[in-house]
Amino acid sequence: MHKLMDECLARMKQARDLPWQPKPCDLADRLSLQDAAKGVGSAQSLDQLAQDIMPYATGNTHPKFFGWVHGAGLPVSVGAEMVAATMNSNCGGRDHGAIEVERATLDWLLGVSGMPDTASAILTTGTSQATILGLTAARNRQFGHDVRKTGIQSLPKIAVYVRRGTHSCIGKALEAMGYGTDAIHIVDTDENMRMDIASLALAVAEDQASGRVPLAVIGTAGSVNTGSFDNLDKIADFCAEFDIWFHVDAAFGFWAKLADQPWKQLTDGMERANSISCDFHKWMSIPYDCGACMIYDRTLHFDTFTSRPNYLEQQEEGLGGGDLWFCDYGLELSRGFRALKVWTAIKSIGTDAFSASITDNCKQTFLMAELVEASDLLELSFPVSSNVCCFYVAHGEALLHKSPLWRASPDP
Amino acid sequence: MHKLMDECLARMKQARDLPWQPKPCDLADRLSLQDAAKGVGSAQSLDQLAQDIMPYATGNTHPKFFGWVHGAGLPVSVGAEMVAATMNSNCGGRDHGAIEVERATLDWLLGVSGMPDTASAILTTGTSQATILGLTAARNRQFGHDVRKTGIQSLPKIAVYVRRGTHSCIGKALEAMGYGTDAIHIVDTDENMRMDIASLALAVAEDQASGRVPLAVIGTAGSVNTGSFDNLDKIADFCAEFDIWFHVDAAFGFWAKLADQPWKQLTDGMERANSISCDFHKWMSIPYDCGACMIYDRTLHFDTFTSRPNYLEQQEEGLGGGDLWFCDYGLELSRGFRALKVWTAIKSIGTDAFSASITDNCKQTFLMAELVEASDLLELSFPVSSNVCCFYVAHGEALLHKSPLWRASPDP
Structure with a gap:
C-alpha cells in the first residue's frame, strides 16, 4: 500500500511530463473480470492499478491540459479520500463526524455565496443533480408540497427561461422531472452574450397570456462555451418583481466569487438567487465528483425532500440522533463522504x-x-x-x- | 501522507476495538472553516483528519455493528480511492482508462445478474438514483421518447405497483419524476411477506378500468425491515403476460445471487427484469457511495438519456473519442471514478x-x-x-x- 502511495505521489510530482496518452488496445482484456472467482490478492491488484490503470487518466492532471473545464485535482485530496474510504461513512444522516464535516463545508460555501442566513445547502455529485434539486424546490414553492403526492399532471404547464447557450443539464433536469424540454423558453441575448431582460419580459408575458406558469429563470454564471456571465442582478430584480424563482447555473462561474476584481463582480446578484448549483470538481480542482445545491430557504428545502422510512425514525441520542440528516435535503438515502475532500482542501490550502x-x-x-x-x-x-x-x-x-x-x- | 496511511491501516486493523463513539461536543468548532483564508498546510490538516475526524465514523466498520444495512468497507479500497483521487478522472465519457474499468465492472455485474446480452448498466451513487433511471426508462418505453420533449402532463396517469414494505426510494423517485406518490398502488402480501399475485392482478385490472396506465411492477429483493424477497419469477410471469415493466429493487438482495443455496434461489427471476437497481456499499462492503442501474435493452437505455451538448460532440479518435460515454446512460455529465473501488475489490478478493x-x-x-x-x-x-x-x-x-x-x- 505504501508503494502504491509512492507511485501516486510520484505521478503527481511528474504531472508536467505526463500528458494524456491513448489507452493500449488490449486494455479491455487486461481489465476483464470474467474469471474473477479467485482473487489475485491485494498486492497484485494494487500493482495493476499502478501499471495498467493510472497511466491512462483523462489528461486533466497535466498543467497544459486545456480540454473542457476539468479541474486538475489536488495532492491533499489523496489523503482525504484515503481517510474517507477508511471511515466508510454513510452521509445520508445520523449523528457522526462526517455530518459535521459536511455541515462545516456547507457553512463555508454558503458564506462564499452571500446567501441569507436562512439558506441551506447539500453536496451532490455535481451540477446536473443540483439542478434537479433546485428546480424541484421551485416546483414545490410554486404549487405547494401537495405536488409530492399528487404530481404535476393535473397542474398547469410551466415555462423555464434560459438564455441561448445555457447548459444542457437544464433540459436534462426538466426531462427527468416530467416537464420535458418543451418547458424551456429560450430568451435572446444582448450584445454581451447576456440574457436580454426586455426579451425575458416579453417571453414571460407571452407565456402568462397563454396560461403557462413561469416557474423559474435560469441565470448562467460562466457559460461553458464562452465563459460569459448573465447580469445576475438584473435577473434578480426581474424575478423579484414578478415573483419568479431565480436559479443560477454556476457550475463553473460560482468560484469567480473568490476572484479579484474585475472578475468577482461578474457574480454580483448571485446571492439573491432562490437556488444556486455549482461544482467543486472544476475551478476548485477538487477530485471528481463533487457539486452542491444551495437553496435560499432551509424550511422549503427540507419540506421538498424529507421522507424518512420508518427504520430511520428520529432518535433522541446516539447514532440515530442528530439534527441534520442530509436525506431530508436531497434524493439519496445513502451518501458518500465527498465533503471530506472539500474540507481538507479548504483547510489546508486556504x-x-x-x-x-x-x-x-x-x-x-x-x-x-x-x-x-x-x-x-x-x-x-x-x-x-x-x-x-x-x-x-x-x-x-x-x-x-x-x-x-x-x-x-x-x-x- | 505515509503517516496518515499508517493511521488508516492501523484503524482498520484495530476495528474490533473501535466501536461507535459519540462525537465530542466541540467538534463543530474544531472543524469550522470560518477563518479559512490562510491554509494550515497539508501536514496539519492531515493530522486533523486522523485526530478529529477519523475516530467519529458511523460505526459500521466494527464487526459487531448491526445497525441498518451498512457495509463494513474494505482495506483494498483505500488503495483504489487513493489512485482514483490521483487520476481525477471524469467518467462522464471520453476515451480513457477509467471508462474501461467501469465497462469491465459492469460486464461483470451484468454477468452476475443473468440479464440478456442486450442489457446495459451504469454505476450510480446508489439505488435511489438507480431507481429514477430505471423508472425513467420504463416511462420512455411506455410513452415513446417524445416524452423527453413534451413531458408527462398531457399523458394518462400511471400506476406503479409495490408491495407493502417497499422502500421509500420508490416514492421519492416518483415524486422527483413528477408523478407523485399517488401513482403508487400498494399490493397486499401473502403469508410469506411476498407480493400477492392475485392482489396484483386485481390492482392492475382496477387501474386499467379507470384509465390509469400500469407503468411498472416493483419486485423487492431483500426488504429493509425483514430481509424478505418477492417471488420474482411469478412477478416476471405476470409482467410478461400483461406487458408491464418489471423493476427489481435489489438494493441489498441483489448479492444473494452470489450466495449458496437456499439463499441464491431467492433471486430466481430477477434476470427477467426490465431494470434492476442495487447497491455495492451494502452487502458487498464497497465504501460509500456506489450503486448501479441495469436495464435489459441497451438501445432503450441510451435513447432515454443521451443528450450531448455541442462541446461534447463525438470525435473519431483521441480523448474525445470512444464508444461508451456514460453521460448517454444517466443524468450526470461529470461523474466520479467509483468503478475503481469495485473493480479493485472484485479483482483482488474474488x-x-x-x-x-x-x-x-x-x-x-x-x-x-x-x-x-x-x-x-x-x-x-x-x-x-x-x-x-x-x-x-x-x-x-x-x-x-x-x-x-x-x-x-x-x-x-
Whole structure:
C-alpha cells in the first residue's frame, strides 16, 4: 500500500511530463473480470492499478491540459479520500463526524455565496443533480408540497427561461422531472452574450397570456462555451418583481466569487438567487465528483425532500440522533463522504490561494486574448469574460487544418 | 501522507476495538472553516483528519455493528480511492482508462445478474438514483421518447405497483419524476411477506378500468425491515403476460445471487427484469457511495438519456473519442471514478470470497433465529428469509426496557 502511495505521489510530482496518452488496445482484456472467482490478492491488484490503470487518466492532471473545464485535482485530496474510504461513512444522516464535516463545508460555501442566513445547502455529485434539486424546490414553492403526492399532471404547464447557450443539464433536469424540454423558453441575448431582460419580459408575458406558469429563470454564471456571465442582478430584480424563482447555473462561474476584481463582480446578484448549483470538481480542482445545491430557504428545502422510512425514525441520542440528516435535503438515502475532500482542501490550502489561482487563470485568459488580437493569423470568436478564450484561424494557410476544437459553437 | 496511511491501516486493523463513539461536543468548532483564508498546510490538516475526524465514523466498520444495512468497507479500497483521487478522472465519457474499468465492472455485474446480452448498466451513487433511471426508462418505453420533449402532463396517469414494505426510494423517485406518490398502488402480501399475485392482478385490472396506465411492477429483493424477497419469477410471469415493466429493487438482495443455496434461489427471476437497481456499499462492503442501474435493452437505455451538448460532440479518435460515454446512460455529465473501488475489490478478493461471506451472513441470521426460538424470553417478529432477524422480548421483565430497535415496523 505504501508503494502504491509512492507511485501516486510520484505521478503527481511528474504531472508536467505526463500528458494524456491513448489507452493500449488490449486494455479491455487486461481489465476483464470474467474469471474473477479467485482473487489475485491485494498486492497484485494494487500493482495493476499502478501499471495498467493510472497511466491512462483523462489528461486533466497535466498543467497544459486545456480540454473542457476539468479541474486538475489536488495532492491533499489523496489523503482525504484515503481517510474517507477508511471511515466508510454513510452521509445520508445520523449523528457522526462526517455530518459535521459536511455541515462545516456547507457553512463555508454558503458564506462564499452571500446567501441569507436562512439558506441551506447539500453536496451532490455535481451540477446536473443540483439542478434537479433546485428546480424541484421551485416546483414545490410554486404549487405547494401537495405536488409530492399528487404530481404535476393535473397542474398547469410551466415555462423555464434560459438564455441561448445555457447548459444542457437544464433540459436534462426538466426531462427527468416530467416537464420535458418543451418547458424551456429560450430568451435572446444582448450584445454581451447576456440574457436580454426586455426579451425575458416579453417571453414571460407571452407565456402568462397563454396560461403557462413561469416557474423559474435560469441565470448562467460562466457559460461553458464562452465563459460569459448573465447580469445576475438584473435577473434578480426581474424575478423579484414578478415573483419568479431565480436559479443560477454556476457550475463553473460560482468560484469567480473568490476572484479579484474585475472578475468577482461578474457574480454580483448571485446571492439573491432562490437556488444556486455549482461544482467543486472544476475551478476548485477538487477530485471528481463533487457539486452542491444551495437553496435560499432551509424550511422549503427540507419540506421538498424529507421522507424518512420508518427504520430511520428520529432518535433522541446516539447514532440515530442528530439534527441534520442530509436525506431530508436531497434524493439519496445513502451518501458518500465527498465533503471530506472539500474540507481538507479548504483547510489546508486556504481560500486566499484558491482566489489567487482563479484570478491568475482569468488573467492568463485575458493575456491570451491580447495575443490573439495582436496576431495576423488569429481572430477572437467572442469577447473574453472570464476563463474561456475562443479564437479561430482567420487568415493564412493554417485555415486548412481545421480541428474540432475550432468548431465549438457560440452560445449567444 | 505515509503517516496518515499508517493511521488508516492501523484503524482498520484495530476495528474490533473501535466501536461507535459519540462525537465530542466541540467538534463543530474544531472543524469550522470560518477563518479559512490562510491554509494550515497539508501536514496539519492531515493530522486533523486522523485526530478529529477519523475516530467519529458511523460505526459500521466494527464487526459487531448491526445497525441498518451498512457495509463494513474494505482495506483494498483505500488503495483504489487513493489512485482514483490521483487520476481525477471524469467518467462522464471520453476515451480513457477509467471508462474501461467501469465497462469491465459492469460486464461483470451484468454477468452476475443473468440479464440478456442486450442489457446495459451504469454505476450510480446508489439505488435511489438507480431507481429514477430505471423508472425513467420504463416511462420512455411506455410513452415513446417524445416524452423527453413534451413531458408527462398531457399523458394518462400511471400506476406503479409495490408491495407493502417497499422502500421509500420508490416514492421519492416518483415524486422527483413528477408523478407523485399517488401513482403508487400498494399490493397486499401473502403469508410469506411476498407480493400477492392475485392482489396484483386485481390492482392492475382496477387501474386499467379507470384509465390509469400500469407503468411498472416493483419486485423487492431483500426488504429493509425483514430481509424478505418477492417471488420474482411469478412477478416476471405476470409482467410478461400483461406487458408491464418489471423493476427489481435489489438494493441489498441483489448479492444473494452470489450466495449458496437456499439463499441464491431467492433471486430466481430477477434476470427477467426490465431494470434492476442495487447497491455495492451494502452487502458487498464497497465504501460509500456506489450503486448501479441495469436495464435489459441497451438501445432503450441510451435513447432515454443521451443528450450531448455541442462541446461534447463525438470525435473519431483521441480523448474525445470512444464508444461508451456514460453521460448517454444517466443524468450526470461529470461523474466520479467509483468503478475503481469495485473493480479493485472484485479483482483482488474474488467473487468466491464474497459468496462465502454473504452465505455466512445468512447462516448467522438463521442461527440467530434458532437461538431466539429456543429462548424463553424472546419471540421472532417474522420468519427469517436472508440476513435480517427481527425479534422482541415477549416474556419477562426485559419487556420494560423497550428500545427503539424493537419498534421497527413489519413490512408485510
